[in-house]
Amino acid sequence: MPDRSISKTAIKRFPIYLRILDQLVQRKVDMVSSKELSSESGFSAEQIRKDLTYFGAFGTRGAGYNTMFLREKIIKIIGLDKTIDTIVMGAGNLGTALTRYNSTKNPYVNVVAVFDRDPGLIGKKIDEINIHSIDETPGYIESHKIRVAIVAVPAGAAQEVADLITKHGVKAILNFAPVKLHVPEGVHVHNADLTIELQSLIYYSSANEERLKRLHQTTTAVQSPKTLSLE
């Protein structure tokens, strides 16, 4: 049972800190304050300082944080200090795009292989990365000690694929399939369900008042006024 003390939401902020620090180091900025990190990231300065102190005291009072030093620390906190080899399950539209995306845009992660069931795709390449038969997955995971996988297969196949890869050692799954995956204890799943992201955004895209009015016009149950978010 890792990290009794640090929350999932906090951990999601660290890659954002890292990205900002990457930029600062590149721009040869030596020091940065929590206030400056705040305006770059959108998180409060207090929250940033709090997040960092979960792992140590990396700053200098009165001066701020050394960008190169803090960057190195965050890389180690996240676990990006050794190259992370990842596989992509599914070579469809999304799997292909994700393979390319991570190869070009993600400086800390390496997609080393793609797996698919379609014989027409096996043996082909996405850029330089081979598409293998899904039957080769167990051997590949074990010989290459793969711990992180991206699942981009259709909903109907996702659980089966999750079972397969976790059985052979995968500990973390970025799941793009629109299903809840059931995985053994100790395996982490992040859902990156694009349908849900987009649908929940629609809630915010139009005047709530109108929509909720429509909702209640057809609602037979009596509403107590304070359960409404308008007025």
Added chain:
Amino acid sequence: MPDRSISKTAIKRFPIYLRILDQLVQRKVDMVSSKELSSESGFSAEQIRKDLTYFGAFGTRGAGYNTMFLREKIIKIIGLDKTIDTIVMGAGNLGTALTRYNSTKNPYVNVVAVFDRDPGLIGKKIDEINIHSIDETPGYIESHKIRVAIVAVPAGAAQEVADLITKHGVKAILNFAPVKLHVPEGVHVHNADLTIELQSLIYYSSANEERLKRLHQTTTAVQSPKTLSLE
């Protein structure tokens, strides 16, 4: 100022409820309890009941929820009761995959146009959807009353694109570019930053103990023991 009372995290659960109800209706299941919805979704039954009562009393004590009725209510709550036309900014790998994905996998959202800057892409199609010049964006947004957009352009172009589309009426952005977008008040941005999702997952993929040990070996600052998540 909409929804003083309901949180962003709660709203993200509604599309998941909807997906489950879609399946139940399709399977001709008439009634469902919060307990059953809980085991399907992974959220607690109490939380599901709480979420629903933000918008009304849709169930029957002793019996549960009528699946068709609840489904209709949730569609209206999210705002999916009229067709949502969406545009995709950027026809690169990711933009293309997202266009196809939403066309085929997202039953409630319609991608109606894609925009890009590359003259080599303009005039081509992604499946049946035309790729337009980015210069046509303002006119298109206004004439088609587009309120929701997906941004899948390179990081360097994302702010500029966000400025353009919000200026002409877009109220909600699903942002795949790895930058923090600054948008006018009242515009909502969901970040779907794949790099960050994957990097934060890596934190969970290996033994924390080892990593944190490495971290502190090179830390000069003295640590108070309780700030550590191990021992």
Added chain:
DNA sequence: TAGATTGTTAATCGATTAACAATC
């Protein structure tokens, strides 16, 4: 009526923010 399950209030838990002493 007995059993089941909702709707809702109260209790708990966790995360964020505020405040400030420590200290560069």
Added chain:
DNA sequence: TAGATTGTTAATCGATTAACAATC
């Protein structure tokens, strides 16, 4: 020393869970 900014504790806020009365 004066000014700035961290690290850390305390206060606040919000979200989740527990409990149970209402009621089908």
